Amino acid sequence: MSSPPLLEIRNLTKRFKDRPAVENAGFTIARGEFFSLLGPSGCGKTTLLRLVGGFIPPDDGTIFIDGEDVTTRPPEKRLVNTVFQSYAIFPHLDVAGNIAYGLRSEGVAAAERERRVTEALHLISLSGYGRRRPHELSGGERQRVALARALVKRPKLLLLDEPLGALDKHLRESMQIELRQIQREVGISFLFVTHDQEEALAMSDRIAVMQHGRVLQVADPKTLYDAPNSRAVASFIGTMNFFHGRVIGSDGAAVVVDLPDFGRLPVPKNGGDNFAPGTMVTVAIRPEKVTLSPVPAPGSVEGRIASITYLGDRSQIKLAVGTGKIPVTAILPQEQSIQPGADALYVSMPAVSILLLRD
Amino acid sequence: MTPAVAHAARGYLLLTPAMAVLAFTMAAPLGLLLAYSFWTQHGLVVDTRLTLAAYAAILSDPGFALVFLRSLAIAAMASLAAIVLAYPVAWFIAFRARAKFLWLLLVTIPFWTSYLLRVFAWKVILGYNGVINSGLMALHLVATPVTFLLYNPVAVVLTLIHGYAxxxxxxxxxxxxxxxxxxxxxxxxxxxxxxxxxxxxTLPLSMSGVIAAFVLIFIPATGDYVTPSLVGGANGLMIANLIQAQFGRADNWPLGAALAITTIAAVSLLCVLAATGARRAASRIR
Amino acid sequence: MTRARYGKVRGAAAYAILYLLFLYAPVLLLPLFSFNDSVFVAFPLSGLTGRWYSAMAADEEMRIALFNSLKVGIAASVASTLLGLTIAQVLTRGIPGRRLFAGFSNLPLFIPDIVLGISLLILMTRLAIPLSLATVILGHLALCLPFAAGVLLSRFEGFDLSLEDASRDLGENAWMTxxxxTLPLVLPGIAASLILSFVVSFDDFLIAFFLCGTDTTLPVYIWGELRFPYKLPNVLALGSTILLASTILIVCAEWLRRRGTQSQPAAVAI
Structure with a gap:
């Protein structure tokens, strides 16, 4: 029999005043995995993290760490450590005191403690900062100290609650890379909470997308981007065009959908769902998959240019098609340019790039 | 004038009345008190030549030292006991109570009833025909009222704990x-x-509050006049009683001033020592 | 775990309730004896009466003392609140020597009342200023100022100065701003400062004891009754009435403060 997953949660539910914050959540995290919980604020991701950390008891469900049921264990008896959103650096202790905090709690001998603190300071590139007081540190430094303080305990799983949220964009990007490097180096599984989809896509092995307390989809970044299982996931990850249509027939591996401004389109059935004629569906396509051409092509429709936003390496174009109720967003790569004075382009949506989502 | 200087000047001007009032009602009287402690008084005549006579009189009479030490000990015990008793309540209100506002209000309200009458209430509780004696008699635990409850330093400490809660x-x-x-x-x-x-x-991070509580209780408790007068008896008299006597029956103002100055000095010194000690102890916790 | 935590909460709550009992029991003896039909304040109780309350209403000497205390309290609280306003206004807007001024206005808190009382007595005697309610008011200014300044400072500190800028930006001049x-936002602080200073002044015994001369204030009158009681139950009736009145006052003060951003009670602000 293979060894149990490092973390397994089953049917986890937590309500606050009868309003569910986490509802029936379940997934597993493997050893050494960088796993993210992604969702808008208020989606329950921090609550889920706090349930795993043991700071709040669940109303229902079970949490296993290394195959052991830890649901009712207090935080100090779980082999899990946390990097808090506010960092929670002890203001009355210096940097070394903060990092050694958990080691003293375990009763690690002084010499060993000192060795491990020095090691941890080296790991976070803050060697020589041991005697600094917390108020003398920058935001990024505090964040590293919080990380070192948790890692020095050698937990089986490290929980990180939006640890990069308080940092500016530039620092956040370099910390993303550094955090990922540190994670590979120490080989500990990370459970990382964020509301920033780019951050989650850039860093994670796998991501659980949450909304309204529910886990919508658990998958690797590429699958989430290319094959979201619902409109909510598709709209949360990246930019997406959505069109409403009705299924009018089936044709082998594809269904034919009637879209108001586009006419009939064959769409591949991904996942083998059975869409009966008459079903209302959502058709989705990424802006960069929409093709634009100055001349009509088979299956293309005319789009009037509504706006062009220059983004440096590319431009984003919004076009009005047919009645113009729902604009189509497309991406124009830098090398492709628009004829000066052109006010319309021909828009086509390649069938292979179209996603079919149930409403 | 630069705008910054003008801003500061306006500020100082606005502060002038308040600072003048404090100078007249606090700084000047305390300065005069200090001067008085180096003067002497013969009958109604005050001799303003500077001497250490008053301080020498304090040092030469072991009775003064006894009352001094007793006052400091009573005040220290009352402050520490008040802190130890109050800490769990403060902890409960800060971390566990649902209606914090209500709890804080409940703690504050008895404090605003007349201080004199609150002290007097303890006399009623501890006295010969008081609450405790009536209770003991009713339970047939004693045949006649006990008298050791009132008029001693313990009664003073108890009353002070209540008064400064x-x-x-x-x-x-x-x-x-x-x-x-x-x-x-x-x-x-x-x-x-x-x-x-x-x-x-929790404890190291709340040390500033503990120190503030100690200072806020220890200073007025050392100088408390009403409590020792009402419940202290002869063995519970404190320094304020002695100071008052110099301005009343004994009529020796320089001696009273010297006693007051010594009190301020001793109290300030002890507060600084206690605060530093507590901070040191807290910083040892790792 | 949940159950253990609830157990702990219940333990702490039980202790807190015991502590409140310790605080309230002595205080509640006053109303109890104010309805007791005996001139001696001792057990056993001898029956219910309202006569001390009618005697209180008829007690001329006590009424004079009460009015003296009210006069002193109103004068001291208004003056110390005005002075406290200037302190709060200046010190929250950054000025060199800020800490020094703040420390100086807090200094009376660190001087025992007995010392403040006798040193003021010495000063008044040296300056040949006759003792009267005026000298008591002066003493109470020193007593009340740290409280007034403390409450108002905490109120002003919570005040976002950019609100004034916004008002100027929207076209109001300094006065209308x-x-x-400013005024509507600090008004609860002013009310709390007035009430707190009034209660501090009204309850003071020692300063008035040394400075009132023949103009007895209420605590000085009560002191006399406690030592040589012959109308003590009248005092208890008055004390109970004042207890009720000041409870209402404090509840109002706290309620006013709660309407602002601060969540700490007035006394905490010291």
Missing amino acids: PFAVLPIYVSLEKIDPSLLEAAADLGDNPAKRFFRV | FFRV
């Missing part, structure tokens, strides 16, 4: 309230059980 |  609860509550709850979660996360969390995080 | 923005 809000000064203990409120500053400690404020310091506890400021503690970020995620610090306690972090301590739990790093392996501390509740008792360790309290001693390693 | 003060009336339409």
